[in-house]
Amino acid sequence: xxxxxxxxxxxxxxxxxxxxxxxxxxxxxxxxxxxxxxxxxxxxxxxxxxxxxxxxxxxxxxxxxxxxxxxxxxxxxxxxxxxxxxxxxxxxxxxxxxxxxxxxxxxxxxxxxxxxxxxxxxxxxxxxxxxxxxxxxxxxxxxxxxxxxxxxxxxxxxxxxxxxxxxxxxxxxxxxxxxxxxxxxxxxxxxxxxxxxxxxxxxxxxxxxxxxxxxxxxxxxxxxxxxxxxxxxxxxxxxxxxxxxxxxxxxxxxxxxxxxxxxxxxxxxxxxxxxxxxxxxxxxxxxxxxxxxxxxxxxxxxxxxxxxxxxxxxxxxxxxxxxxxxxxxxxxxxxxxxxxxxxxxxxxxxxxxxxxxxxxxxxxxxxxxxxxxxxxxxxxxxxxxxxxxxxxxxxxxx
Numbered sequence: 346x347x348x349x350x351x352x353x354x355x356x357x358x359x360x361x362x363x364x365x366x367x368x369x370x371x372x373x374x375x376x377x378x379x380x381x382x383x384x385x386x387x388x389x390x391x392x393x394x395x396x397x398x399x400x401x402x403x404x405x406x407x408x409x410x411x412x413x414x415x416x417x418x419x420x421x422x423x424x425x426x427x428x429x430x431x432x433x434x435x436x437x438x439x440x441x442x443x444x445x446x447x448x449x450x451x452x453x454x455x456x457x458x459x460x461x462x463x464x465x466x467x468x469x470x471x472x473x474x475x476x477x478x479x480x481x482x483x484x485x486x487x488x489x490x491x492x493x494x495x496x497x498x499x500x501x502x503x504x505x506x507x508x509x510x511x512x513x514x515x516x517x518x519x520x521x522x523x524x525x526x527x528x529x530x531x532x533x534x535x536x537x538x539x540x541x542x543x544x545x546x547x548x549x550x551x552x553x554x555x556x557x558x559x560x561x562x563x564x565x566x567x568x569x570x571x572x573x574x575x576x577x578x579x580x581x582x583x584x585x586x587x588x589x590x591x592x593x594x595x596x597x598x599x600x601x602x603x604x605x606x607x608x609x610x611x612x613x614x615x616x617x618x619x620x621x622x623x624x625x626x627x628x629x630x631x632x633x634x635x636x637x638x639x640x641x642x643x644x645x646x647x648x649x650x651x652x653x654x655x656x657x658x659x660x661x662x663x664x665x666x667x668x669x670x671x672x673x674x675x676x677x678x679x680x681x682x683x684x685x686x687x688x689x690x691x692x693x694x695x696x697x698x699x700x701x702x703x704x705x706x707x708x709x710x711x712x713x714x715x716x717x718x719x720x721x722x723x724x725x726x727x728x729x730x731x732x733x734x735x736x737x738x739x740x741x742x743x
Contacts, residue, residue, distance in 0.1 A: 448547075544572070591717075606715065630645070635674050648666075669736075
């Protein structure tokens with residue numbers, strides 16, 4: 346699934362313009378997906394035979410829409426019961442899947458030239474003539490962007506009928522949900538004049554199509570989708586991941602409405618001691634004592650941020666950010682600080698355990714339910730490929 350060789354480097358999203366008939370598709374095109382899920386009823390991210398997983402659910406939805414056997418590569422493989430509000434994945438589409446993705450925008454208008462009928466010369470669904478020029482939410486007004494949109498058939502010429510130009514009229518309301526999608530296509534068109542508009546629009550709309558497949562009240566959703574920049578790899582291009590952990594003690598009390606994303610412990614914890622212990626762990630270290638070992642895997646990580654606070658309801662919330670995490674690392678780090686907060690360990694002990702380099706039974710690894718992957722960070726687009734190559738190398742402390 347990762348970029349290998351010149352054939353795979355065509356994933357960048359530089360799909361060329363052309364007519365629907367006889368269009369030349371690239372060998373592969375890479376799509377970025379932003380994902381959120383409640384992990385309570387999933388057996389983790391990774392596909393497992395006979396078990397319900399996030400990857401399996403989304404790949405099944407992609408297969409229904411695009412055909413073939415789509416395979417997702419993810420920024421962070423979460424364990425069973427772990428949630429995500431900011432997960433990132435990518436999928437590479439072959440030529441047949443690209444056709445089906447692009448056809449999603451063209452379907453229903455390819456045999457008509459009447460804009461009102463949604464024909465071949467019509468702008469995308471929900472985009473009427475009068476909805477340009479300040480009415481369409483989120484669409485930039487820069488002349489270069491508007492011109493690029495017109496060139497690609499995404500923007501109609503400004504209308505002069507005042508009855509169509511009201512910002513609160515029916516046409517404006519109809520397009521409100523499409524503003525972000527069209528804005529993304531227009532921005533890309535402005536800097537990539539040879540962009541295939543159908544494929545770009547199809548990539549932007551894929552998130553909505555997946556939401557339709559998984560259902561309105563599903564425990565997994567795709568919040569955004571689009572063509573990935575050159576060199577992008579959801580896993581290897583990432584420079585950091587951020588998790589939060591929610592913990593209720595006697596001070597905050599138990600809220601049954603938050604039970605799926607909050608772990609409860611007895612007694613009152615000392616959040617100041619927990620915060621001091623957390624901050625003592627920050628830096629480049631071997632975290633073997635806080636990780637489940639994996640064969641041929643490194644446990645050297647840079648912990649960029651780790652702190653504790655109480656929110657407005659008194660719930661303890663950990664913020665944990667690192668370049669990467671090894672298996673069970675966040676929940677082990679949380680467990681060590683809980684031991685400090687309850688008085689079973691000192692602030693100094695947590696760093697001593699880390700430097701000892703061996704697993705210990707002096708603290709418990711906390712439950713998955715309180716853990717959420719909230720954000721994944723990436724470098725500027727021109728650095729994505731170099732970051733991916735750097736990440737693939739095995740790390741040392743030397």
